[in-house]
Amino acid sequence: EIVMTQSPATLSVSPGERATLSCRAGQSVGNNLAWYQQKPGQAPRLLIYSAATRATGIPDRFSGRGSGTDFTLTISSLQSEDFAVYYCHQFSSWPLTFGGGTRVAIK
Amino acid sequence: QVQLAESGGGVVQPGRSLTLSCAPSGFTFDIYGVHWVRQAPGKGLEWVATISYDATETHYADSVKGRFTISRDNRDKVLFLHMNSLRGEDTAVYYCARDRGVRQLWVIEFWGQGTSVTVSS
Numbered sequence: 001e002i003v004m005t006q007s008p009a010t011l012s013v014s015p016g017e018r019a020t021l022s023c024r025a026g027q028s029v030g031n032n033l034a035w036y037q038q039k040p041g042q043a044p045r046l047l048i049y050s051a052a053t054r055a056t057g058i059p060d061r062f063s064g065r066g067s068g069t070d071f072t073l074t075i076s077s078l079q080s081e082d083f084a085v086y087y088c089h090q091f092s093s094w095p096l097t098f099g100g101g102t103r104v105a106i107k
Numbered sequence: 108q109v110q111l112a113e114s115g116g117g118v119v120q121p122g123r124s125l126t127l128s129c130a131p132s133g134f135t136f137d138i139y140g141v142h143w144v145r146q147a148p149g150k151g152l153e154w155v156a157t158i159s160y161d162a163t164e165t166h167y168a169d170s171v172k173g174r175f176t177i178s179r180d181n182r183d184k185v186l187f188l189h190m191n192s193l194r195g196e197d198t199a200v201y202y203c204a205r206d207r208g209v210r211q212l213w214v215i216e217f218w219g220q221g222t223s224v225t226v227s228s
Contacts, residue, residue: 001169034214036152043202043218044152055216087152091214094166096142096154 002026002090006099012107019075021102023088028068032092035064035073038101039084047086048073078104109133111203111219118225119193127222129186129203137161137181140206142215143188145199145224155201156188160210170196193226200224 003026013019023033031051036044046055048064051071061076075082083106088099115127129141143155156177157166165177176189186203200221207216 032214038152043220045218046207046214046216049207049214049216089152089215095168096157096166096215098152098154101151 001095002029002093002097004088004090004097004099006086006088006102008102009100010103010105012105013078014107015080016077017107019078019082019104021073021075021086021088021104023066023071023073023099025069025071025090029090029092031067032090033064033066033071034089034091035062036087036089037082037084038087044087075104109205109217111205111217113201113203113219113222116201116222116224118227120228121194121226123193124189124191125193125224126190127188127201127203127224129188129219131184131186131203131205134205136184138209140164140208140212141179141186142204142206143177143186144202144204144215144218145197146202146221147196147199150199153199157206157212158186159212164212190224193224195226198224198226 005024007022033051035048038044052064085101087101110132112130119125140159142157158177174192178187202221203219204215205217207214
């Protein structure tokens with residue numbers, strides 16, 4: 001099983017600032033990495049897949065980078081609606097695994 | 108638009124069985140793989156099971172292998188998760204989710220709103 005480790009667990013950011021979230025895989029997943037956003041009481045939403053491709057309708061302030069074992073999700077200028085929990089997810093091999101999540105909180 | 112509606116959740120005693128259903132709409136069901144992902148109260152996401160578009164391929168998390176069965180009926184357009192020998196640690200919101208790939212398993216794209224399962228005596 002590929003363990004996905006996200007850091008930090010909580011990131012406190014002011015609106016308008018940049019947020020950078022990290023995700024590390026226990027072994028290479030190539031570019032088979034996705035990022036999801038989840039708000040309280042809602043289902044997750046796909047933001048980024050294949051490490052760097054924005055899903056349909058996702059604003060360009062969200063960007064993903066990385067390959068192999070180290071990945072980042074950057075939110076260039078945080079909007080009020082971006083405060084949420086973010087999960088990384090590897091779909092390189094079975095079993096599929098998720099990171100533990102990073103909560104982006106208002107500073 | 109793509110929608111996935113889960114049903115069948117509830118409170119069940121340990122050791123008993125429960126079947127979840129997922130009704131898709133807004134897309135051609137029989138060309139997409141589908142997944143079940145769960146989330147225990149206050150916890151993160153845990154993948155449970157996946158079935159390919161034609162049901163020839165299934166995969167399970169170790170935590171549910173031998174107890175849960177994923178299946179689909181493409182004629183009636185429905186996805187199932189049959190859960191046996193339920194345990195307290197199976198308590199979670201269960202999400203049905205559709206893959207992005209057409210006739211191939213790729214990445215989880217669209218999610219339903221979830222159905223809650225509580226295993227308790």
